[in-house]
Every structure is written in structure tokens, then in C-alpha cells.
Amino acid sequence: MTDWKAEAERLDKADPLARYRGDFLLDDDLAYLDGNSLGALPRATPARIEGVVQEEWGKGLISSWNTANWIDLPQRVGAKIAPLVGAHENEIVVADSVSVNLFKLISAALSMRDGRKVVLSEPGNFPTDLYMIDGLEGQGLAQRRLAERDGIEAALDNDVALLLLTHVHYKSGEMFDMARLTKAAHDAGALVLWDLSHSVGAVPVDLNGAGADFAVGCGYKYLNGGPGAPGFAFVAQRHHDGLQQPLSGWMGHAKPFEFSDDYRPAPGVDQLLCGTPPILSMSALEVGVDLMTGIGIDALVKKSRQLSEFTRAAMAQALPELPCISPDEPERRGSQLSFRHDHAYELCQALIARKVIGDFRAPDILRLGFAPAYVRFADCWRAVSELRDILESGEWQKAEYAERAPVT
Amino acid sequence: MTDWKAEAERLDKADPLARYRGDFLLDDDLAYLDGNSLGALPRATPARIEGVVQEEWGKGLISSWNTANWIDLPQRVGAKIAPLVGAHENEIVVADSVSVNLFKLISAALSMRDGRKVVLSEPGNFPTDLYMIDGLEGQGLAQRRLAERDGIEAALDNDVALLLLTHVHYKSGEMFDMARLTKAAHDAGALVLWDLSHSVGAVPVDLNGAGADFAVGCGYKYLNGGPGAPGFAFVAQRHHDGLQQPLSGWMGHAKPFEFSDDYRPAPGVDQLLCGTPPILSMSALEVGVDLMTGIGIDALVKKSRQLSEFTRAAMAQALPELPCISPDEPERRGSQLSFRHDHAYELCQALIARKVIGDFRAPDILRLGFAPAYVRFADCWRAVSELRDILESGEWQKAEYAERAPVT
Numbered sequence: 001m002t003d004w005k006a007e008a009e010r011l012d013k014a015d016p017l018a019r020y021r022g023d024f025l026l027d028d029d030l031a032y033l034d035g036n037s038l039g040a041l042p043r044a045t046p047a048r049i050e051g052v053v054q055e056e057w058g059k060g061l062i063s064s065w066n067t068a069n070w071i072d073l074p075q076r077v078g079a080k081i082a083p084l085v086g087a088h089e090n091e092i093v094v095a096d097s098v099s100v101n102l103f104k105l106i107s108a109a110l111s112m113r114d115g116r117k118v119v120l121s122e123p124g125n126f127p128t129d130l131y132m133i134d135g136l137e138g139q140g141l142a143q144r145r146l147a148e149r150d151g152i153e154a155a156l157d158n159d160v161a162l163l164l165l166t167h168v169h170y171k172s173g174e175m176f177d178m179a180r181l182t183k184a185a186h187d188a189g190a191l192v193l194w195d196l197s198h199s200v201g202a203v204p205v206d207l208n209g210a211g212a213d214f215a216v217g218c219g220y221k222y223l224n225g226g227p228g229a230p231g232f233a234f235v236a237q238r239h240h241d242g243l244q245q246p247l248s249g250w251m252g253h254a255k256p257f258e259f260s261d262d263y264r265p266a267p268g269v270d271q272l273l274c275g276t277p278p279i280l281s282m283s284a285l286e287v288g289v290d291l292m293t294g295i296g297i298d299a300l301v302k303k304s305r306q307l308s309e310f311t312r313a314a315m316a317q318a319l320p321e322l323p324c325i326s327p328d329e330p331e332r333r334g335s336q337l338s339f340r341h342d343h344a345y346e347l348c349q350a351l352i353a354r355k356v357i358g359d360f361r362a363p364d365i366l367r368l369g370f371a372p373a374y375v376r377f378a379d380c381w382r383a384v385s386e387l388r389d390i391l392e393s394g395e396w397q398k399a400e401y402a403e404r405a406p407v408t
Numbered sequence: 409m410t411d412w413k414a415e416a417e418r419l420d421k422a423d424p425l426a427r428y429r430g431d432f433l434l435d436d437d438l439a440y441l442d443g444n445s446l447g448a449l450p451r452a453t454p455a456r457i458e459g460v461v462q463e464e465w466g467k468g469l470i471s472s473w474n475t476a477n478w479i480d481l482p483q484r485v486g487a488k489i490a491p492l493v494g495a496h497e498n499e500i501v502v503a504d505s506v507s508v509n510l511f512k513l514i515s516a517a518l519s520m521r522d523g524r525k526v527v528l529s530e531p532g533n534f535p536t537d538l539y540m541i542d543g544l545e546g547q548g549l550a551q552r553r554l555a556e557r558d559g560i561e562a563a564l565d566n567d568v569a570l571l572l573l574t575h576v577h578y579k580s581g582e583m584f585d586m587a588r589l590t591k592a593a594h595d596a597g598a599l600v601l602w603d604l605s606h607s608v609g610a611v612p613v614d615l616n617g618a619g620a621d622f623a624v625g626c627g628y629k630y631l632n633g634g635p636g637a638p639g640f641a642f643v644a645q646r647h648h649d650g651l652q653q654p655l656s657g658w659m660g661h662a663k664p665f666e667f668s669d670d671y672r673p674a675p676g677v678d679q680l681l682c683g684t685p686p687i688l689s690m691s692a693l694e695v696g697v698d699l700m701t702g703i704g705i706d707a708l709v710k711k712s713r714q715l716s717e718f719t720r721a722a723m724a725q726a727l728p729e730l731p732c733i734s735p736d737e738p739e740r741r742g743s744q745l746s747f748r749h750d751h752a753y754e755l756c757q758a759l760i761a762r763k764v765i766g767d768f769r770a771p772d773i774l775r776l777g778f779a780p781a782y783v784r785f786a787d788c789w790r791a792v793s794e795l796r797d798i799l800e801s802g803e804w805q806k807a808e809y810a811e812r813a814p815v816t
Contacts, residue, residue, distance in 0.1 A: 025462070025466040025467070027467075032469060034469065034470045037470050038465075038469060038470045040466075040469065041461065041462070041465050041466035045461060046458065046461050046462055046466075049457060049458075049461055049688070050454065050457075050458065053449065053453060053454050053457055053634070053692075054433070054449070054454055056635075057446075057449050057634055057635055058433040058448075058449035058454075059433070059435075061440060061442065061446060061448065061765065062442045062445050062446045062765065062767065063760070063765075064635070065635075065814075065815040066813040066814055066815050070635060070636075071814055071815050096504065096505070096508065096683070097504070097657065097682060097683020097684055098683055098684075099655070099657030099658065099659075099682045099683035100504065100508060100655065100657070100682055100683055103654070103655055107547070111546075123669050124669065125669075126658075126667075127658045127661065127664070127667050127668060127669070127671075128657050128658035128659075128683065130669055130670075130671070131656045131657060131658060131661065131671040132655075132656065132657065134656055134670070134671040135653075135654035135655055135656040135671075136654060138652065138654055138656070139515070139547060139549060139654050141547060146669070171667075220684070226461070226465055226687070226688055227464075227465055227472070227473075227478060227684075227686075227687035227688070228478075228683075228684045228685045228686040228687045228688075228690070229686065230686065231683070244546065245543075246511070246543035246544060246546055246547050247507070247508065247511055247540075247543055248539045248540065248542055248543040248546070249505065249507030249508070249536050249539060249540065250507065250534075250535045250536035250539060251507075253535065253539065256535070257770065257814075257815060258770060259534075259535050259579075259769065259770055260535065261531050261532065261533075261535070261538055261554070262538075262542070263535075263538070263539040263542040263543075274505060274507045274508055275504070275505025275506055275507035275508055275536065275636075275639070276505060276506075276507075276628070276635075276636045277636045278635075278636040278637065278638065278686045278688075278689035279634070279635035279636045279689075280457070280634055280635070280636075280686075280688045280689045280692055281686035281687075281688045281689045282636070284461075284688055352471075357469065357470065357471075359470065361667065362665065362666060362667055405474040406473075406474055406479055406665075407473040407474050407479050407665060
């Protein structure tokens with residue numbers, strides 16, 4: 001039997017990323033394994049936000065659009081995200097939410113595949129991805145088709161305009177082979193839109209290497225942009241000229257301050273800007289992104305895999321009664337592991353009471369996420385050992401752990 | 409000849425709202441007449457944001473969705489905006505940007521007027537309003553029609569699904585008679601969507617009194633929500649049941665945390681939520697809204713009219729060569745005055761150099777806004793006297809004042 005506690009200590013000591021935990025505001029006794037839902041607060045963020053609020057807004061007032069370069073934030077932060085996902089700097093812009101960006105890019109894809117209306121996805125995809133297809137279906141512009149993941153390639157027929165998949169599944173952690181599915185879609189004459197919400201900053205993503213057409217991603221998970229941070233959108237350079245999408249707001253106009261009556265899209269991804277961007281939230285996102293690019297994606301990926309692999313092995317040995325539904329091979333999963341249990345909700349609450357924060361996904365999944373910038377191997381071992389204790393002692397049966405909060 | 413300086417002093421002394429200027433971070437020697445573009449920073453905002461960042465995000469982490477009630481912010485702030493615009497608390501929600509909310513509500517209106525596709529507006533409306541009609545026209549779902557304001561009622565025929573107007577014109581400050589135009593649209597079988605971006609918090613708005621169907625509004629002008637603060641959306645209660653719009657994101661689902669494959673809209677305006685809301689920006693907005701509702705809309709409107717009327721009269725006497733293009737009667741205009749001059753841009757820059765902040769709107773408009781919560785009559789007089797000095801001295805001809813910034 002492996003001494004997992006000693007092994008965790010050994011790995012933490014050897015961890016080249018260990019020093020980055022101090023860049024986040026996290027109590028030493030907190031095992032935060034939910035950075036895949038809401039990333040931790042970078043220590044540099046409060047000062048930056050105070051500066052944006054007090055100096056830029058408070059003192060600079062309206063002039064800060066120019067003097068503090070608020071106007072360039074969407075492109076600047078987009079360019080910084082680019083190296084994390086294998087994109088060129090001019091292919092990404094930060095704007096709105098993931099949901100709104102999905103709407104723009106599904107629309108853009110449909111307009112490039114005249115005569116085809118089917119948007120193909122998988123059942124159980126993150127809901128907002130499916131709902132945004134529904135929205136366009138309600139407009140009569142799209143037709144939703146779902147195929148189980150092993151049937152996706154077979155479902156790619158001549159009616160499919162777009163394949164829309166979440167690269168790393170939010171619930172199972174399973175990761176698609178981006179290059180293979182992109183090629184399959186292209187072979188069928190369809191375009192591909194990848195949702196990188198559970199990927200960016202934690203797993204290897206090479207959008208251009210895979211030949212991807214479109215992508216969206218989330219700012220508040222591994223990018224540590226804060227609650228409800230704006231999302232980002234990627235459009236491959238070869239599609240910039242023909243790009244067309246219906247959320248044609250004034251900030252996406254070629255010359256917004258000409259106040260013309262007629263919409264003329266800005267070049268490239270700039271047309272994906274719609275309304276005035278939320279500067280406070282976007283500034284916080286920039287701090288989080290700077291931290292991730294400072295560490296570098298290769299080091300992040302390497303540690304992410306070590307963390308999840310350590311946890312998977314320790315859980316399998318210590319708690320074989322809790323089946324892991326995530327793939328066994330690190331290169332086939334994201335930076336998370338999901339375990340099935342009939343009382344996953346109660347287990348999760350009991351863990352939280354012990355300062356081990358994971359989360360629950362209905363109906364029966366306990367999800368542990370491994371944000372490589374600040375999670376320690378000792379945190380992973382604590383999750384395993386506390387969980388074993390909670391199960392063996394029956395503590396999870398306490399009535400208080402069954403009470404449901406509005407957001408679970 | 410009136411002694412306007414003395415009159416300003418008298419009015420400031422008698423101003424029951426004078427004490428509220430201290431609630432904003434504004435230098436004493438700054439005449440900030442651009443609150444109609446970006447509202448000033450409430451002194452309470454930095455502490456609130458620090459709390460949201462450090463305590464709620466930093467320490468509460470993911471649990472703050474419940475414990476800090478992040479999940480209720482959109483409805484809570486919406487309910488607080490309601491009394492400022494004559495709405496019921498359950499008729500307003502804060503979400504996304506004005507542009508995105510326009511898209512939702514134009515779509516909603518079109519779906520309620522089957523067979524009609526025309527969206528009627530006026531040329532020279534704020535661009536994003538027109539561009540969002542263009543977006544739906546590009547989808548084949550809408551048809552844009554523009555009529556000059558004196559021809560709007562004549563243009564309301566059987567093809568018009570929706571009349572979309574900005575209540576107070578961003579450039580001229582002219583205010584529509586909301587009740588009259590709403591009735592005219594209804595008489596023609598059309599619905600009405602009012603853009604309150606330049607109205608809310610400064611002019612009397614009675615959405616339900618006028619029988620309005622839909623409205624949107626801006627959080628970063630008179631509501632002092634900070635740069636790019638989220639917008640709000642209003643739907644009259646009678647339309648809640650039939651409401652349908654295409655930006656069907658997961659936060660607008662009846663049960664978002666069931667993670668169902670199929671979209672089922674939340675009741676009422678809650679379905680207008682789309683993606684995860686930007687909590688930092690939305691929290692800042694709440695502080696600004698609290699300040700405005702604390703003062704009360706009647707007092708704000710009264711002072712707004714006094715300020716603009718004082719300025720109009722002083723300008724007319726001191727600088728008759730600068731024609732005011734805003735209506736003469738306070739009840740026919742918003743909380744701003746616009747003056748035409750061939751060198752309006754340079755005049756504006758020269759004013760800014762003297763710490764009198766107004767703004768320029770292409771091609772030839774100098775715009776002065778009167779945010780009643782913090783603008784003093786002395787500020788208005790300073791604008792007039794500095795402007796006279798800048799014109800008489802020829803100072804505006806300095807080369808530096810002609811240099812154009814990206815955001816003008």
C-alpha cells in the first residue's frame with residue numbers, strides 16, 4: 001500500500017509551481033478543488049481593481065477610455081489568452097459571456113454554410129451550449145441534432161453546418177480529440193466550434209494546429225478572472241473576411257464614434273464586440289490571465305496531469321467503492337475527476353465542512369478540480385483521506401448536509 | 409444683464425441635494441458635466457467592491473453564489489431600478505449590455521407580432537439601437553424602417569411590429585412624449601420598446617403609466633454603475649407569459665442547476681438572464697442605484713431641470729453665437745444641453761484643459777450633461793464663463809486641442 005501522504009509531501013517539495021500558490025489569496029488550511037468552477041483570487045487583483053475604480057474611473061472619469069486604454073481591453077486581454085489555446089493574437093477577443101459568444105459564433109457558422117441548418121452536439125453537453133442552439137432553432141435558423149459521443153462522426157452528414165462540442169466535459173471531465181473531430185467535421189463540409197470553458201489554462205489546446213474554425217471560453221474558471229468574468233471568442237483568421245453575426249452592437253462597428261446610422265462591421269474578431277464592455281470585470285480578468293501566461297501553459301498542463309493522476313490513483317486504492325467516471329488516461333481528460341455516489345451531494349457538503357471544497361453536479365456526481373497554479377498534492381490527499389473518514393464514520397448522514405442551497 | 413455667478417451661488421445654497429456631491433469622489437475644482445456619458449464614482453463603491461473581491465470572491469469563493477447572494481443580484485438591482493422608471497419590481501432585471509438587451513427585446517416583440525416584421529425607429533437614433541435592428545434584419549427576421557420624428561406616427565402602419573425609440577436623444581437631448589407615442593403605436597397594433605439610457609435617474613419616466621411594453625436602460629450614466637456597467641431590461645407584466653427570446657442562456661432557465669438538455673424559460677423577466685452575470689460590475693451598479701433611489705427621482709428631476717434651465721439661459725445671454733439645439737422647454741428635453749459649433753471638438757478639449765468636462769459628438773456638437781446628484785450650479789456657470797473666455801481669447805485654436813483621441 002502506497003503511503004500517499006508521504007508521496008504528496010514528496011511531490012509538493014519537487015513541484016516547480018509550488019511558489020505560485022502564494023500569488024493567490026487562499027488560506028493555508030483550505031483545499032480548494034473547485035477552481036474549475038470559480039478560480040481563486042489572485043493577490044494582485046484587489047490592487048488592480050482598486051486602481052481601476054479609484055484612479056481610472058474615480059479620477060480619470062470619461063477620459064480613461066483613452067488614457068487608461070479601456071477601449072483596447074477586449075483585444076489586449078484576448079491577445080494574452082491566445083498563447084494558452086494555440087491561437088494568433090488577432091484571433092481572440094474578450095466580450096460578453098460564453099453564452100452570448102456562442103450565439104454569435106453559431107450564427108456566424110450558419111451564415112457560412114448556406115442551405116445547411118443542423119448544429120450537431122452531444123446530449124449532456126453543458127446546458128448553455130445546447131440552449132443557444134435552441135435559441136437559434138426558435139428563430140427558425142438552426143436545427144439541433146444530438147449524437148452520443150461515439151456516434152458523432154456517423155452523425156456528420158450533408159445537413160450539418162456546425163459541430164459544437166465542449167472540449168472537456170463539465171461533468172465527466174472527458175476530453176475530445178480536437179484534431180480528429182475537427183477533421184471529421186471538415187470532411188463532412190461542416191465547421192467546428194469548440195467550447196474551451198473547462199480547458200483553457202489547464203489542458204493543451206492547439207486551435208490552429210487542429211484547424212478549428214471557432215471557439216469560446218470562460219474567464220472565471222482556470223483563468224481566475226472572478227465571478228462572472230467575461231468570456232472570450234476565437235475565429236480562425238481564414239474566416240475573418242466573411243464573418244457575419246447578428247449581435248451587431250456599436251462597439252463592433254468599424255468606426256463606433258462616427259455614430260453612423262448604418263452598421264459596418266469592424267475587421268476580424270473586433271466585430272464580435274457588441275455593447276460597452278464591463279471594465280471592472282474585464283480588468284480583473286486581465287490579472288488572472290497574466291498570471292497564467294506568466295507560468296506558461298506547458299508547466300500548467302504538466303502539473304494538472306500529475307495532480308489528477310495522483311488523486312485518481314490514491315482514490316482507487318483508498319476508496320474503491322467510489323467509481324471514477326473520468327477517463328483513466330490523463331491525456332484523455334481535463335483537469336478534474338468525477339466520482340459517482342448516490343449521496344454525492346451530502347459527501348460534498350461534508351467535505352466542505354472540513355475545508356475541502358469540491359462541487360456536486362446533479363444527480364450523483366462529486367467533482368474535484370485541479371487548478372494547477374495553486375492546488376497542492378497535499379490538498380488532493382486531504383480530499384481522499386477526509387472523504388474516506390466521512391464515509392467510514394457515516395458523518396455524511398448528518399441532516400444538515402442534505403439541505404439544498406439555491407446554487408448547488 | 410443677470411449676474412449669473414451670484415445666481416449660481418444663490419441656487420447652490422438653496423439646493424436640497426447639495427449634500428450629495430460629497431457622496432461622490434469628485435475634486436472640488438472639477439466641473440463634471442459628462443455624467444450622461446459616464447457617471448461619477450460614488451464614495452461607497454470602492455469599499456463595496458473591495459468587499460466583493462476580498463471577502464466574497466477571495467474568502468467565500470464558490471460558496472458566495474449562495475452566502476453573498478450573487479445569484480439574486482440581477483433581480484435585486486432590477487427591483488431597485490423599478491421605482492426610477494415607473495415599473496413594478498418584478499418587471500426589471502439587470503443583465504448583459506444595453507445592446508444585447510435590445511436584441512432580446514426586439515426579438516421578443518417580433519415573436520408577439522406574427523406576420524409583421526417592420527421595426528420602426530428614427531434616423532440618428534443612438535447607433536446601437538439601429539444596429540441591433542440591422543442584426544435581426546441580417547437574420548431575415550426584421551425589416552428596418554426609419555422615419556424622422558415628426559413623421560413617426562404617420563409611418564406606423566399595419567406592417568410595424570415594434571416602435572423602438574430612445575426616450576431622450578443622446579445628441580440633441582430632445583425627449584419623446586412616451587405616453588403619446590406608445591398610444592400611437594398601440595393604436596396601429598404595434599408594440600413599443602423604449603431605450604432609457606439617457607433618461608433613467610434624471611428625467612421622469614412612467615413606463616406603466618404610459619403603457620410601455622418593453623424598455624432597456626444603461627447602468628453607467630446617471631445610475632453611476634461604473635464603466636461598462638451592465639444594462640437593464642423591462643418587460644410589462646402583461647407580456648410575461650408569452651415572453652420568448654433567442655438568447656436562451658442557462659441563467660435564464662427555470663432550473664439552471666438541473667443541467668437539463670432542454671431549455672425551459674424561467675418565469676417573467678428572469679428568462680432574460682443569459683450567461684453568468686459579471687458580479688464585480690453588477691455590485692458596483694447596485695451602489696450607484698442605491699444612491700439614486702435614496703435621493704428619490706422627484707428631487708433628481710427637479711434639480712436636473714433647474715440645472716439645465718440655468719445653463720440654457722446663461723448661455724443664451726453670454727454666448728448667443730453658440731446655438732442650443734436642445735428644446736427650450738425643460739419638460740421636452742433630457743438632463744443635457746447640446747450646442748452647435750464648427751469647432752465643437754476643439755472647444756470641448758479647451759474646456760477639459762480648464763477642468764470643465766463635457767463631451768463632443770460628431771460632427772459639431774458640444775454636449776453638457778447635468779447629473780443632478782452631484783452637479784453644482786457653480787459648475788454650470790463655470791462652463792459658460794470658461795467657454796466665453798476660450799472663444800473670446802481664441803485659445804481653442806491651439807494645435808493641441810485639435811488632436812483626436814481614439815474615443816472622442
